[in-house]
Amino acid sequence: MPTIAVASPKGGAGKSTTAVILATQLAHAGVPVTLLDCDPNRSVSLWASRGQRPERIKVIADVSESTIIKTIKENDRDGHIVVVDLEGVASRLMSRAISQADLVLTPMRATTLDATVGSRTVALIQEEEEALGRPIPLSVVFTMTKTVKSKQHSGIAASLRGQGVHVIEPDLLERAAFSSLFEFGGDLYTMPPQGNADAARNNAEQFAKAVMKRLMEGLNNE
Structure with missing residues (x-):
């Protein structure tokens, strides 16, 4: 059972949207998903309370620093995937979740501010890698982007790749349907x-296909 942590120390980067889109797409493809809502804003729980939740998705809220590792391990089942929506600050809860992750997704908008703050996630992962003695795959996903990329967007993406940071393609575009999931x-x-x-x-x-490809590449390299 792979675990995917969706982490960014900056609020408003699209973490919960990324987590819900990924979870629902996997469920639609037939993959059972456990979605952990670790964000105090409880956006995932809000989504789950509205409409009919996909039958292959289980949502667990009120996960704390002291219970995050236990909760992940309790949902360790063959053929399942755990997606963790983390709080928008660097914290002990975030680092504990990252320590269990097979892939960390860091959503960011294509702005200098988001890229600067998002780099803190890279540093946090490097700290966990040193402590664990194993690599933790990381991918950046650009969110709320326009169909035509700006020069700033292309420059930030090129800079990340130049630093050896994997960038998911395609981006999650700015779509009315994505924001409406929470309505x-x-x-x-x-x-x-x-x-x-x-x-x-x-x-x-x-x-979702790009994320799964990246996840499997990381698992195969362990």
Whole structure:
């Protein structure tokens, strides 16, 4: 059972949206998912309380620093994936979750501020790698991006890659359907169509496939 931690020390970077899109796409593809809501804002729990939750997704809230590792291990089942939506600050809870992760996703918008703050996640992962004596795969995912990338966006992505940081392709674009998940609940296939629903579904599907490819590459290299 792989564990994917969605971590960024900056609020508003799209962590919960990334976690819900990934979890619902995996569930739609037939993969059972346990989604841990570790963010005090409880965005994932809000999503889960609205509409009909996909049947293959279990949501666990009120996970604390003292229970995070136990909760992850208790949901260690063959064929399942645990997705952890972490709080938007660097904390002991975040570091404990990262220590159990097979992949860390760091969402960020294509701004200098997000890139600067997001670099703290890289440093935190390096600390955990030293303590554990094993690599922890990391990928950045750009969120809320436009269809046509700005020069700033392309420059930040190139800088990250130049530092050896993996960047998920495609980005999660700015789509009405993505933000509406927290209004209607459910997934992109069951909620009322919002904006260009087909484009949003395709973006989410390709994103989830890219994440799974990155995850499997990391597991195969262990």
